[in-house]
Each structure stands twice: as structure tokens, then as C-alpha cells.
Amino acid sequence: MADMDIGKRELAKNYEPAAVEEKWYKVWKESGVFHAEPDPAKKPYCITIPPPNITGSLHMGHALNNSILDCMTRWHRMRGFAALCLPGTDHAGIATQNVVERDLAKEGLTRHDIGREKFIERCWKWREEYGTRIYHQFEKLGCSYDWDRVRFTMDDSYVDAIMEEFKSWYERGLIYRGTRVVNWDVRYQSAVSDIEVNTEPRMGKLTHFRYPFADGSGYITIATTRPETMLGDTAVAANPNDERYQPLFGKMIKLPLTDREIPLIADDYAKPEFGSGAVKVTPAHDLDDFECGQRHNLPQIIVIGKDGCMTEAAGTGFVGLDRFEARKKVVAAMEALGLFEKAEDYLIQTPISDRSGEVIEPLLSEQWFVDMKPLAQPAIDAVKDGRIKFIPDRYQCIYLYWMENIRDWCISRQLWWGHRIPIWWSEEGGSKRHAFARSKEEAIAALGTENCWQDEDVLDTWFSSALWPQATLGWPEKTADLSYFYPTNLLSTAQEILYLWVARMIMTGLDFVGDIPFHDVYVHATVLDEHGQRMSKSKGNGIDPLSLIAKFGADATRFSLLQQAGKNQDIKYSEQRTELAGQFCNKLWNAARFVLMHLEDTVTGSLPEESKLTLADRWILHRFNITISAISASFQTYDMDDACRALYQFFWNDLCDWYVEMAKVPLRAEGEEKQTAQNVLAWVLESTLRMMHPMMPFITEEIWQTLPHQGETISLASYPEARPITPADEAAEAAMTTAIEATRAFRNMRAELTIAPGIKLKAAFLSADDQVSSSLQANSGLIASLARLSSLEIRTSTPADEGEKWVGTPIVGAELFLEIGETLDVGKELERIDKELTAIAKQIERSHGMLNNPNFVKRASPEKVQEERNRLGEWIEKKSRLDEQRKSFEK
RNA sequence: GGGCGGUUGGCUCAGGGGUAGAGCGCUUCCUUGACACGGAAGAGGUCACUGGUUCAAAUCCAGUACUGCCCACCA
Numbered sequence: 020m021a022d023m024d025i026g027k028r029e030l031a032k033n034y035e036p037a038a039v040e041e042k043w044y045k046v047w048k049e050s051g052v053f054h055a056e057p058d059p060a061k062k063p064y065c066i067t068i069p070p071p072n073i074t075g076s077l078h079m080g081h082a083l084n085n086s087i088l089d090c091m092t093r094w095h096r097m098r099g100f101a102a103l104c105l106p107g108t109d110h111a112g113i114a115t116q117n118v119v120e121r122d123l124a125k126e127g128l129t130r131h132d133i134g135r136e137k138f139i140e141r142c143w144k145w146r147e148e149y150g151t152r153i154y155h156q157f158e159k160l161g162c163s164y165d166w167d168r169v170r171f172t173m174d175d176s177y178v179d180a181i182m183e184e185f186k187s188w189y190e191r192g193l194i195y196r197g198t199r200v201v202n203w204d205v206r207y208q209s210a211v212s213d214i215e216v217n218t219e220p221r222m223g224k225l226t227h228f229r230y231p232f233a234d235g236s237g238y239i240t241i242a243t244t245r246p247e248t249m250l251g252d253t254a255v256a257a258n259p260n261d262e263r264y265q266p267l268f269g270k271m272i273k274l275p276l277t278d279r280e281i282p283l284i285a286d287d288y289a290k291p292e293f294g295s296g297a298v299k300v301t302p303a304h305d306l307d308d309f310e311c312g313q314r315h316n317l318p319q320i321i322v323i324g325k326d327g328c329m330t331e332a333a334g335t336g337f338v339g340l341d342r343f344e345a346r347k348k349v350v351a352a353m354e355a356l357g358l359f360e361k362a363e364d365y366l367i368q369t370p371i372s373d374r375s376g377e378v379i380e381p382l383l384s385e386q387w388f389v390d391m392k393p394l395a396q397p398a399i400d401a402v403k404d405g406r407i408k409f410i411p412d413r414y415q416c417i418y419l420y421w422m423e424n425i426r427d428w429c430i431s432r433q434l435w436w437g438h439r440i441p442i443w444w445s446e447e448g449g450s451k452r453h454a455f456a457r458s459k460e461e462a463i464a465a466l467g468t469e470n471c472w473q474d475e476d477v478l479d480t481w482f483s484s485a486l487w488p489q490a491t492l493g494w495p496e497k498t499a500d501l502s503y504f505y506p507t508n509l510l511s512t513a514q515e516i517l518y519l520w521v522a523r524m525i526m527t528g529l530d531f532v533g534d535i536p537f538h539d540v541y542v543h544a545t546v547l548d549e550h551g552q553r554m555s556k557s558k559g560n561g562i563d564p565l566s567l568i569a570k571f572g573a574d575a576t577r578f579s580l581l582q583q584a585g586k587n588q589d590i591k592y593s594e595q596r597t598e599l600a601g602q603f604c605n606k607l608w609n610a611a612r613f614v615l616m617h618l619e620d621t622v623t624g625s626l627p628e629e630s631k632l633t634l635a636d637r638w639i640l641h642r643f644n645i646t647i648s649a650i651s652a653s654f655q656t657y658d659m660d661d662a663c664r665a666l667y668q669f670f671w672n673d674l675c676d677w678y679v680e681m682a683k684v685p686l687r688a689e690g691e692e693k694q695t696a697q698n699v700l701a702w703v704l705e706s707t708l709r710m711m712h713p714m715m716p717f718i719t720e721e722i723w724q725t726l727p728h729q730g731e732t733i734s735l736a737s738y739p740e741a742r743p744i745t746p747a748d749e750a751a752e753a754a755m756t757t758a759i760e761a762t763r764a765f766r767n768m769r770a771e772l773t774i775a776p777g778i779k780l781k782a783a784f785l786s787a788d789d790q791v792s793s794s795l796q797a798n799s800g801l802i803a804s805l806a807r808l809s810s811l812e813i814r815t816s817t818p819a820d821e822g823e824k825w826v827g828t829p830i831v832g833a834e835l836f837l838e839i840g841e842t843l844d845v846g847k848e849l850e851r852i853d854k855e856l857t858a859i860a861k862q863i864e865r866s867h868g869m870l871n872n873p874n875f876v877k878r879a880s881p882e883k884v885q886e887e888r889n890r891l892g893e894w895i896e897k898k899s900r901l902d903e904q905r906k907s908f909e910k
Numbered sequence: 911g912g913g914c915g916g917u918u919g920g921c922u923c924a925g926g927g928g929u930a931g932a933g934c935g936c937u938u939c940c941u942u943g944a945c946a947c948g949g950a951a952g953a954g955g956u957c958a959c960u961g962g963u964u965c966a967a968a969u970c971c972a973g974u975a976c977u978g979c980c981c982a983c984c985a
Contacts, residue, residue, distance in 0.1 A: 033945085033947075034947090164939090194919095218982085225913070245985090274947095288985095289984095289985060294985070295982060297985095298984090305985080307949080307983045319981095368984090382916085409967080413917095416914080417914075420913075420981075443929095513979085515981075517980090542958095543978080547978095549921095549922085551978075582933095583922085585923080585924080587915065588916065588922095588923075589916090589978075589979080591922065593922085596934095598947085603947090605948095608945080608947095609948085612945075661924085664932075664933095675944090675945085719943080763951090766950060767952090769951085770939070770952075771952090773938090773939080775940090776939075865929070868967080869965085873965085874965035875965040876965080879928080879965055880965090883928065887928085890929080
């Protein structure tokens with residue numbers, strides 16, 4: 020290898036990802052490979068990535084999703100689409116407020132200490148410092164995103180979109196002010212939406228109290244899991260059909276611990292079979308009770324305040340107490356009054372705030388809501404009529420079920436970080452008025468008074484992310500981007516934000532832009548730890564994708580995730596998977612080394628003409644063709660796991676294990692034969708790299724650059740396309756199958772008889788099948804080299820018949836023999852034959868069983884029956900030959 | 911309580927009416943000029959259970975049992 024040119028091409032023995040990745044990412048980014056512009060000559064392909072929170076750091080879910088997104092983007096880009104993958108971040112109201120407050124706490128401060136304005140400044144400062152960290156992490160993963168178009172949900176133009184959204188819904192009466200029981204997070208002192216609440220079974224008590232009737236005629240027993248709410252009871256309800264209570268309806272009850280009397284009402288919300296059949300009604304602190312209260316015009320008494328402590332309405336004994344303290348005290352007080360009946364252990368489905376982990380307090384409060392029903396219908400239709408497709412399709416049912424039962428959306432949050440609600444208030448003569456306004460000037464104009472103020476609340480984070488696809492492309496302006504790239508093609512995400520986000524994007528897209536926001540919704544698997552547990556900070560079982568990238572490389576990380584991204588199962592992930600993918604990269608690297616080592620400057624990398632190709636050449640080109648067709652089909656349906664499997668098998672088994680081994684013979688030769696092999700090898704490797712590139716961008720670029728290629732970068736090279744399969748392909752496949760099978764059979768005999776691999780043996784074959792015979796003969800050199808044979812000849816009779824020292828084994832259509840002379844170990848050979856005979860006997864039995872079944876012969880298709888007959892014939896033939904061999908060895 | 915997945919070799923998973931597949935792990939052999947992060951040859955499974963449909967079921971249907979996820983206001 021003294022040749023300078025070849026020396027230059029030499030690669031290191033092991034693949035070292037770090038430097039390669041940094042180098043190429045920089046090149047790609049700087050040369051504008053990732054940037055897309057509307058181009059009438061091209062078809063658009065667009066993804067707007069799920070914007071991570073500015074508090075976020077790349078986790079396995081991101082790594083998986085963004086591997087998929089980037090793979091799809093790169094695939095389309097290589098196929099000539101104007102491929103845009105648009106990145107951005109979400110201001111993430113609660114999450115960000117949370118971290119900033121924690122940050123403040125380190126200085127011993129709360130947000131109230133510094134005030135709203137200063138606090139928001141701190142939030143912005145956070146976003147400046149940490150809000151774009153994750154971009155760098157996407158770059159590490161190799162994501163080919165258009166960094167010229169990054170968007171943040173609080174960018175000025177994005178805010179314009181939100182204003183437009185709010186204004187439109189407000190003016191159409193879809194946004195309204197309502198007093199409802201909402202999910203109250205006492206830690207953040209804010210409402211949260213239903214979908215931000217998780218129910219968790221927690222052990223608690225079901226407490227039974229006695230409520231005495233006001234007229235002294237005994238008592239009624241009620242059961243509750245939240246005794247402290249009794250202070251706000253305004254009725255007791257029983258089922259109208261409940262005979263026990265029918266005579267008592269309308270009677271008044273003296274509510275203990277208070278000076279109030281409350282009625283016993285009939286409402287079928289009370290289930291007779293539960294507890295005593297009577298239920299206390301607290302309209303201000305329970306959604307059902309609230310609705311029941313509405314039906315009966317009951318007063319609503321708020322006894323638990325926004326801070327989770329008892330209000331004055333709770334009575335002097337309880338005011339100021341924490342709700343859980345109050346619970347104990349109420350029970351004790353009832354006990355003291357002799358009104359406590361019992362408390363039993365009870366598994367309570369407890370609502371927990373997704374963000375703070377606090378027990379949610381249902382609380383009556385005034386909030387802004389969106390009437391969802393009118394928005395939902397078009398979004399239901401768009402999915403039902405197939406304009407939007409869910410993959411896997413089972414998510415369609417889940418989506419439709421939710422949409423058909425949609426509830427109004429509480430959009431106001433009592434937070435500071437977020438989009439301030441663009442509503443201004445004024446008050447005249449005790450009556451409040453409100454109007455939409457983007458600024459104080461607008462508000463004055465709208466309300467006709469300078470004496471006005473803006474609503475204190477901010478919008479739910481999802482109110483802004485609901486606009487993501489259109490707002491990032493310029494809506495409400497009619498931009499060129501919007502008209503070219505919208506609707507986008509793919510939205511890939513985790514299933515937990517199907518409602519929170521996906522459904523709402525569909526609704527806003529249809530409502531504002533008049534078209535769906537994306538065609539495909541791919542819901543990817545959840546990445547679990549290797550024991551099938553959800554990864555979480557508290558469990559400490561999370562795997563950090565950045566450390567995987569550092570250890571094994573971005574390509575290995577991507578490939579290992581894509582490999583497991585099936586449509587049914589969640590992913591049980593262990594670091595070993597990435598390590599294995601890293602070994603795959605190394606294998607690729609070394610295959611490339613091999614190829615480069617054998618390339619000469621005359622190699623063009625273009626395919627030699629058909630007539631010069633060997634069987635091995637024709638076969639590998641056929642395998643490549645099949646593989647590219649399989650991968651393209653899998654990408655089309657988002658079967659990333661299938662695509663990876665096809666790729667892996669082709670590369671490792673077909674290309675490395677067989678083709679490269681077979682190519683070694685002509686590569687050692689001289690002249691045309693050698694050149695053909697070099698060109699085919701270069702062509703196949705170069706094409707394989709392009710085929711792999713969307714999944715493994717870095718290593719493929721690095722190797723591609725050292726091979727004969729066209730273009731500046733593989734990321735803009737064309738993606739290989741499948742061609743129709745020809746009869747010649749099929750012939751090559753058949754002939755190679757025989758050659759491979761023969762090679763395996765010879766190797767197997769050698770191994771079973773423990774013949775040292777280095778020793779070359781004479782081999783022969785016997786075949787009645789012309790095709791098999793000619794194929795074995797034509798490729799005897801190939802087989803001889805792969806199986807380390809000195810020669811391969813055709814025999815017309817079994818060598819064993821002639822008393823020579825041969826051992827034999829059947830393959831499809833032929834019988835193979837190995838001359839082993841004096842080295843034969845008869846015992847081992849008998850063992851080997853017996854093993855084969857046992858296997859054959861099983862097959863014969865099976866075949867016999869089928870063919871002796873008159874129903875099979877009568878009802879199965881004639882082809883199947885014939886197939887089975889042929890099979891049986893073959894097995895019987897093989898058996899008889901082996902039996903003869905066995906006899907000859909027994910002597 | 912409803913809905914949806916899963917149950918296939920020791921592990922992780924494909925497959926899917928007609929001879930059970932892969933990777934890892936395991937056993938034996940091999941440092942041969944791409945790669946020991948490698949190569950070759952093996953062992954290993956009545957495809958959760960019970961019924962049904964069928965000439966034929968791991969595969970289709972029904973039910974059961976586990977298991978996971980999503981949804982749900984039973985106090």
C-alpha cells in the first residue's frame with residue numbers, strides 16, 4: 020500500500036464517531052443543506068417538529084421522535100422534495116414558571132417578592148440562557164432542521180397569531196367567561212385543564228357521618244372521602260327511586276358544625292347501592308355536586324380557598340387550616356358530637372396535577388373557556404373522511420372517541436409566564452364589562468373609558484401550541500411559506516399529547532386556515548427502561564441519549580431507536596442496544612475499509628455492462644434492488660423497524676457475509692475480472708450508503724466522501740430507486756441459493772467431522788436436476804473458495820459405492836460429497852448421518868400424514884397437494900441415500 | 911368500569927392459514943490481509959390457556975388468564 024492515492028483513502032481501523040459528527044454537521048449547516056424555500060419546481064415536504072419546552076433537555080422520547088422526523092426529512096430531501104423540517108421551542112407556562120421559581124427560591128425569594136414584571140424578566144432571562152440548549156442537542160443527534168426558521172411561541176409574530184385566534188373565537192362567542200368547578204392546583208394556584216390531571220389510586224378513608232334531621236326525627240348517613248368539604252354542603256341527595264328515602268325528600272337536615280339547614284333532595288346522581296345511598300352535595304368543591312347544585316338551584320359555598328386552606332365560610336373553628344388538617348379536625352369534631360359512624364380503608368382515585376404532583380382541589384372559580392363542540396365537528400370529519408390519517412390506525416378510534424365527547428376548554432391560567440389574556444375590563448356602576456384588545460389604546464377605544472385594566476391571567480400553553488403548524492409558517496399573514504408548505508405532511512409525537520396538542524392543532528388549522536394542518540399523524544412507541552418501566556427522574560432509571568451519543572455515536576443511537584420503533588410494542592430500551600448498533604457502524608466502517616483497500620484509481624463506481632457481471636455480481640445487485648424496494652415501502656408506512664431489519668440483513672448477511680467474500684476471488688485476479696468486481700463493489704457500497712443515509716447520516720457521509728460519487732454531499736445525493744425484477748434476477752437468485760446451500764453443506768460436514776478449516780478437500784456432487792447441476796458446475800470455483808475445497812467435480816454415481824472414503828449430505832436437488840480419505844472418523848460420521856436421518860424421518864412423517872388424509876387431497880388446492888407430493892418424494896430419496904451411506908460405513 | 915395493545919427459543923422482538931424467524935446470550939471451532947465491535951458450525955420453541963371455523967391454526971373467531979397503556983364524576 021505504498022501508493023499515495025490509496026494511502027490517502029485508508030481509514031482507521033475502528034470508527035470514531037465524535038470528530039466525524041462534529042465535522043459534517045458543521046459542513047451541512049454552513050452550506051445550507053437544511054434550508055428549504057418554496058420551490059415550484061419541487062414538491063414540498065414539511066414537518067414542524069413538536070416544540071420542546073424551553074426547560075427541556077433531550078430525553079429518549081425526543082431522541083426517538085426526532086430520529087424518525089429527521090429520517091423522513093432526509094429521505095424526502097434525497098428524493099428531490101423541498102424538504103423543510105422546522106424547529107422551535109415552547110414557552111411552557113407552568114413548567115418554566117416552576118423552574119424559575121425554584122431558581123428564585125435559592126435566593127430565598129418568591130415571585131411575589133419581586134413582582135410580576137421582574138418575574139417575567141427572569142423567565143426571559145432563563146429562556147435566553149437555557150431555552151435553546153436543546154437545539155444543540157438536536158444537532159448532536161444529526162437533525163437536519165432548518166435553523167434559519169426557528170420559532171418560539173412567544174416571538175412577536177407568533178403572538179400575532181395567538182391574538183388572531185383569541186379575537187376570532189371571542190368575537191364569535193366561542194370564548195366565554197364562566198363560573199365552574201375547575202381543577203385547581205394549590206401549589207401553582209392556578210386552574211389546570213382536565214388532561215393535565217392524572218388520576219392515581221391512593222389509599223384513604225371512606226368516612227361515614229350522620230347528619231341529623233332538623234326536626235329531630237333521627238339522622239341520615241352519608242359517606243365521603245373528603246370530610247372537610249362537608250362544611251360547604253348545601254344539600255344531601257338520594258336517588259328518587261330509592262324507597263328508603265322517598266318519604267323523607269324535602270325534609271331539612273341540620274348540617275353539623277355549622278348553623279345551616281340543608282334539604283334532602285331527590286337526584287338520580289345518587290346511586291342507591293353505594294354506601295347508604297345518600298350523598299352529600301358540595302357544589303363549590305366537586306364537579307358532580309356542582310352540576311347537581313345547578314339542577315336544584317343550590318347555593319355554592321366555597322370553604323377551601325385558592326391556597327388550599329379553609330376560608331372564613333368554613334367557620335371559626337376551621338378558617339385558615341390547611342385542607343388536610345381540616346379533614347382531621349372535622350372528623351374529630353364529628354366524633355365529639357357522636358355523629359361519626361365509621362371510617363373504612365378505601366382506595367380513592369385521586370386527581371393529581373401533572374405538573375406539580377399536588378392533589379387537585381376541585382374549586383369553583385371564574386375562568387375563560389372555549390366552547391369546543393363547534394370546533395370539534397370539522398376535526399372529526401377530517402379524520403373520518405381520511406384527510407388525516409392516524410398511524411397506527413387504532414389511534415383514530417381513540418381520537419374520535421375523545422372528540423365526540425369533547426368538553427369545554429378552560430384556557431385561563433393564574434400564572435405570570437405566558438401570553439396575557441387580551442381582554443380588558445372596566446367597571447361602571449358596579450357592573451363589569453370586558454372587550455378584546457391587544458393594547459391599552461385598543462382597550463380604551465373598545466370600552467370607551469380610560470379606566471380599564473387587563474385581565475390578570477395568562478393563556479394555557481396549549482392555546483398557543485395549538486397553532487404551531489400554521490403560525491410557524493407565517494399565519495395569520497398569507498405568506499409564501501404557508502401557501503407552499505401548508506398542510507404539512509407529518510406530525511409524529513407521543514401518544515400522551517394526542518388530545519392536549521394534536522387534536523387542538525387539527526381544530527385550529529381547519530378553523531383558521533381552512534385546511535388540515537398535516538396529513539399523517541404518527542404516534543410513536545413509548546421508550547421504557549429495560550425492565551419495561553416508564554423512565555422518570557424520580558425513579559432515576561432514565562437513559563440519557565446524549566451520553567449514548569457520546570459513547571456510541573449519533574448514528575448508533577438513531578439506528579438503535581429506529582430499529583425498535585414498531586407499531587405495536589413499546590420499546591424496552593437498554594444501553595446494549597446502542598452498543599450493538601455501534602458495532603453495526605463499525606462493521607460498515609470496516610466493509611468500507613475493505614472496499615477502499617481494493618479500489619484503484621481506474622475505478623469509476625459505475626456499473627459494468629451486464630455481460631461482464633458474474634453470478635455474485637448479479638445476485639448482490641438483485642438483493643440490493645429488493646432491499647431498496649422494501650425500505651422505501653417501509654418508510655412510506657412508517658415501519659421504521661422493518662426498514663432497519665431489511666437494511667441490516669442486506670448489509671451484514673448479503674453484502675458482507677457473502678458478496679464481499681465472493682468478491683475476494685476476482686479481486687485477487689488481474690484484468691477485467693478484477694475491474695468488474697471493483698466497480699460493482701464500489702457501486703453497491705456507494706448506493707448502500709445513500710440507502711442508509713436517512714437513518715445514519717454521519718458515518719454514511721464520511722465514507723461516501725472517500726468513494727467515487729457524484730455531488731458535494733450525500734445528504735443531497737439522490738435516494739436509490741427500485742427497478743422492476745427481471746427473469747435474470749430470479750435466475751441469479753436461484754443459482755446463488757444453490758451455491759450458498761452447497762457451501763453451507765460442505766462447511767457443515769467439515770465442522771461435524773472436525774476437519775481443520777485450513778485443510779482443503781476434494782468434493783463432488785451428484786444431481787438429477789439439470790438446473791442445479793449446471794449451477795453447481797458453473798460456480799464450482801466460487802463454492803470451492805467459500806468452502807475451502809481443492810476441487811469440485813460431478814459424479815454420476817455415489818462415491819461411497821466405489822468404496823472410497825467420502826461422506827455425503829443431501830441438499831435441494833443434489834447430493835454433495837466430501838472426500839476425507841484416511842481422516843474419516845466412522846463414529847462421528849455415523850452420528851452425523853443419524854442426526855440427519857432423524858430430521859428427515861420427521862419430515863416424512865409429517866408429509867405422509869397430510870397426504871394420507873383424504874380431505875387434504877380432496878379439498879386443498881391441487882398445487883398444494885402436488886407440492887407436498889414432490890416434497891415427500893425428495894425426502895424419501897434423501898432418506899434412502901443416507902440409509903445406503905450409513906450401511907457402507909457400518910461395515 | 912370502558913377501550914386498546916401484548917403474551918413466539920434464556921433475553922429483546924419480527925412474522926402471520928400450509929416445513930417456526932432475527933439479534934443478543936449459550937456451545938464448539940477459527941487471530942485466514944476489512945472487521946474478534948469479526949468469521950464458521952451448532953444447541954435451543956407442542957408460538958399463554960380453552961373452545962370453535964378449516965383438509966390444515968402460532969396465524970382467523972369466541973372466551974379465559976395474566977400484563978401494559980389510554981379513557982372514566984361513583985360520593
